[in-house]
Amino acid sequence: MKNKFTFALLLVLLLCATTLYAQTADTTKTVINNGVGLGSVIAVVASWSRNRSILWAILHGIFSWLYVIYFALTRTANEQA
DSSP states (O other): HHHHHHHHHHHHHHHHHHSOOOOOHHHHHHHHHHOHHHHHHHHHHHHHHHOOOOOHHHHHHHTTTTHHHHHHHHHGGGGOO
């Protein structure tokens, strides 16, 4: 049951990614100039602590706060230390 929920959540996030990140050129320049945000840093650290994979960390850094919320909702008792 948990795997189906995880798969469905990831599918929805991937389908929404084009809408969420479809911005104008001005927005893209602003994001690049401002650097990495706090949400991206938290997402990469959480992803690395769970998966130990650079590729997953990059993907989760792109989704930033969405992955942080997902991580907070799905962590297990041994990850809460």
